[in-house]
Amino acid sequence: xxxxxxxxxxxQLRLAVVSLLLSVKEAEFTFIREKTNSTAGNLSVQIxxxxxxxxxxxxxxxxxxxxxxxxxxxxxxxxxxxxxVKNLQSYLTIKK
Amino acid sequence: MKNQENEFSPEQSLKLITSMIETxxxxxxxxxxxxxxxxxxxxxxxxxxxxxxxxxxxxxxxMAWLIIPVLVVLQIFLVFKRRGKAKVKTFISDASAYLWxxxxxxYLAMAFIFAKTGWEYCSSFYIILYGMGTFVSGQFIKFRPxxxxxxxxxxxxxAAVYVDFDSRILIxxxxxxxxxxxxxxxxxxxxKKQNLVNV
Numbered sequence: 498x499x500x501x502x503x504x505x506x507x508x509q510l511r512l513a514v515v516s517l518l519l520s521v522k523e524a525e526f527t528f529i530r531e532k533t534n535s536t537a538g539n540l541s542v543q544i545x546x547x548x549x550x551x552x553x554x555x556x557x558x559x560x561x562x563x564x565x566x567x568x569x570x571x572x573x574x575x576x577x578x579x580x581x582v583k584n585l586q587s588y589l590t591i592k593k
Numbered sequence: 594m595k596n597q598e599n600e601f602s603p604e605q606s607l608k609l610i611t612s613m614i615e616t617x618x619x620x621x622x623x624x625x626x627x628x629x630x631x632x633x634x635x636x637x638x639x640x641x642x643x644x645x646x647x648x649x650x651x652x653x654x655x656m657a658w659l660i661i662p663v664l665v666v667l668q669i670f671l672v673f674k675r676r677g678k679a680k681v682k683t684f685i686s687d688a689s690a691y692l693w694x695x696x697x698x699x700y701l702a703m704a705f706i707f708a709k710t711g712w713e714y715c716s717s718f719y720i721i722l723y724g725m726g727t728f729v730s731g732q733f734i735k736f737r738p739x740x741x742x743x744x745x746x747x748x749x750x751x752a753a754v755y756v757d758f759d760s761r762i763l764i765x766x767x768x769x770x771x772x773x774x775x776x777x778x779x780x781x782x783x784x785k786k787q788n789l790v791n792v
Binding site: 507513516521523 | 610616617681683
């Protein structure tokens with residue numbers, strides 16, 4: 498039986514951000530932008546969506562008088578990601 | 594990368610997850626500077642002590658180790674200078690920092706112990722600690738020269754007990770060469786090459 502894939506995660510950029518944050522402790526906005534090859538505006542919108550869903554934590558601070566945004570995966574984000582991968586596997590198994 | 598919500602298949606999802614995880618594997622911060630600082634610092638101390646002891650017969654040859662406080666100051670300076678510059682914090686970089694902090698305190702504790710018991714066989718214990726640190730660090734970042742350097746330290750630590758004090762200084766120098774200096778330079782070259790590739 499198919500379970501619907503989490504619409505928050507089933508989007509290219511949001512999934513890339515969550516996958517990236519899962520394998521690190523925390524990452525700066527600029528690092529995520531560089532690795533996902535996205536634009537600052539688009540990334541900012543998607544990060545906000547993930548934050549609103551409670552999947553990531555966003556910390557805004559100043560470093561050497563410049564604003565700095567640090568992102569970190571939240572426990573809810575880990576759970577959602579695990580469920581997403583599980584559902585993904587069921588899709589792929591049935592397809593085979 | 595655009596935020597494609599349609600026509601995004603499960604296969605593409607899986608591919609994307611894998612590629613993002615792979616991307617972070619190469620994001621470990623370049624800490625080769627610390628291996629080079631301590632490696633060259635201690636090698637210089639070994640060379641100076643050997644020269645003072647074996648060639649000049651100077652009884653104050655232990656003064657060569659006064660370089661250590663200088664290295665500690667340089668280390669603190671570098672840590673503060675580089676603090677907050679990393680765009681990403683990984684669990685590996687945290688684990689490495691804890692490992693070397695623990696080893697640093699162990700070096701300090703051993704200095705107090707040897708100051709009381711005598712420095713005759715101290716080099717073997719220091720070599721074992723160098724080896725342990727580089728071996729574990731090498732395994733963390735899957736960097737073979739560090740792992741090999743760490744392993745070589747063990748027979749060198751044992752050999753140091755069977756030779757005279759002058760040769761022991763040379764063995765200490767050799768251990769630092771194989772566990773810090775050579776892997777440190779290779780690590781630096783690897784990061785430089787990676788940066789070039791990324792550009």
